[in-house]
Amino acid sequence: MDYNAMGRCLGGIYVSLCSALTDEGAQLAHEHLHLLSESPLIRPEDQRVYRAIFDCATRPIDDSEENEEPQRRFEVIQGGNSAA
Numbered sequence: 001m002d003y004n005a006m007g008r009c010l011g012g013i014y015v016s017l018c019s020a021l022t023d024e025g026a027q028l029a030h031e032h033l034h035l036l037s038e039s040p041l042i043r044p045e046d047q048r049v050y051r052a053i054f055d056c057a058t059r060p061i062d063d064s065e066e067n068e069e070p071q072r073r074f075e076v077i078q079g080g081n082s083a084a
Helices: 003-019 023-038 044-058
Strands: none
Touching (some): 003 023, 003 044, 023 044
16 A cells, blocks of 8 residues: 555544544544644654644535535637638
């Protein structure tokens, strides 16, 4: 298993476990993961994985897609140079 795949697996497990915790427990887990991502005792490549998991697990869900106006669709422009 390559390093990125391992990071994705660990991230999925982390998010799943945190969803089963109380809010306080999940917050404590996030704080510890953040400390691991900044610890000088942890290898830089491991810090990168911990930081990525922390960023994904603590980022607020963006629900603005539901409230946005629909985007314009492709339209054929009438006119133009039809002699070409």
